Amino acid sequence: MNSEQRPDIARLVISCPDQHGIVAAVSELIFDIGGNIITLDQYSTGVENGQFFQRTVFHLPGFAQRRQTVQQEVEERLAKRFSMEFHLTAADEPKRVAIFASKTDHCLLDLLWRHRRGDLPMDISMVVSNHPDLESDVRRFGIDFLHIPVDRDNKDAAEAEHLKLLRGKVDLVVLARYMQILSPYFLAEVGVPIINIHHSFLPAFIGAGPYQKAKDRGVKLIGATAHYVTEDLDEGPIIEQDVIRVSHADDVAQLTRFGADVERAVLSRAVKWHCEDRVIRHGSTTIVF
Numbered sequence: 391m392n393s394e395q396r397p398d399i400a401r402l403v404i405s406c407p408d409q410h411g412i413v414a415a416v417s418e419l420i421f422d423i424g425g426n427i428i429t430l431d432q433y434s435t436g437v438e439n440g441q442f443f444q445r446t447v448f449h450l451p452g453f454a455q456r457r458q459t460v461q462q463e464v465e466e467r468l469a470k471r472f473s474m475e476f477h478l479t480a481a482d483e484p485k486r487v488a489i490f491a492s493k494t495d496h497c498l499l500d501l502l503w504r505h506r507r508g509d510l511p512m513d514i515s516m517v518v519s520n521h522p523d524l525e526s527d528v529r530r531f532g533i534d535f536l537h538i539p540v541d542r543d544n545k546d547a548a549e550a551e552h553l554k555l556l557r558g559k560v561d562l563v564v565l566a567r568y569m570q571i572l573s574p575y576f577l578a579e580v581g582v583p584i585i586n587i588h589h590s591f592l593p594a595f596i597g598a599g600p601y602q603k604a605k606d607r608g609v610k611l612i613g614a615t616a617h618y619v620t621e622d623l624d625e626g627p628i629i630e631q632d633v634i635r636v637s638h639a640d641d642v643a644q645l646t647r648f649g650a651d652v653e654r655a656v657l658s659r660a661v662k663w664h665c666e667d668r669v670i671r672h673g674s675t676t677i678v679f
């Protein structure tokens with residue numbers, strides 16, 4: 391448990407057109423309600439017609455009981471005045487997460503292992519897979535495993551089953567090398583963010599088989615990219631990336647092995663940062679505090 395996960399710790403994440411007085415107004419509101427700012431990070435895309443972003447973590451005695459009142463205070467004193475989008479969360483309230491996987495295990499197992507160690511501030515509600523291969527591994531962590539086969543003839547029905555499992559029950563979906571393209575309907579209906587790990591340093595090598603493409607191109611670096619999922623395959627807002635050096639002597643199998651370590655680390659960092667409300671989407675990009 392990190393320092394932020396104590397009770398009575400609130401997180402306020404805001405986004406609004408940049409203008410005078412935002413930081414003062416946020417600080418004044420927190421002061422007026424008896425809060426004490428622990429960390430405050432901010433960024434503006436520019437003083438001329440820019441967009442302002444801020445993540446404030448503050449201690450507020452009795453926040454759990456006062457959350458609704460604080461929400462209304464923010465609405466009335468900040469959101470209306472600054473045309474602000476915001477969300478107010480409790481640091482000790484873990485996100486409910488569903489993980490989707492196929493046959494490849496390293497990203498899934500890394501998330502389960504880090505979660506069991508207490509390194510990921512989330513509750514894993516379930517693992518869903520289109521293959522049965524990983525069931526025993528998942529159940530060993532005491533987590534529900536739902537095998538929902540998917541093929542080109544049953545994709546709509548499978549996604550309908552997914553939505554029944556997810557709607558209103560999770561705050562985040564993580565694709566841990568889940569090898570099915572999600573339909574626009576599913577993306578519109580699921581109602582929560584989806585994070586995917588792509589096994590290349592995007593925008594290079596979008597789509598299937600990136601390690602073969604990397605070998606064919608003779609790259610000296612391979613990488614992995616965690617991004618939010620959109621209708622445009624592997625083109626959603628990037629959350630985290632990393633790379634590793636490779637050489638001409640490495641075949642695709644070796645690239646795949648080297649790449650797996652990068653994929654695991656990148657996905658886990660992205661999931662952790664999302665669960666800590668550190669990631670703000672801004673068009674096709676993200677701000678990560």
Ligand SMILES: Nc1nc2c(c(=O)[nH]1)N[C@@H](CN(C=O)c1ccc(C(=O)N[C@@H](CCC(=O)O)C(=O)O)cc1)CN2
Pocket residue numbers: 565568569570571572573574577586587588589597598619620621622623624625626
């Ligand atoms: N709507 C989106 N869905 C998914 C995304 C995304 O960005 N938007 N990312 C992919 C992950 N992915 C690469 O990282 C990927 C997965 C699967 C495929 C693909 O061609 N799948 C085939 C089926 C393959 C199979 O059955 O083995 C398909 O869905 O028809 C390409 C890229 C996850 N989903």
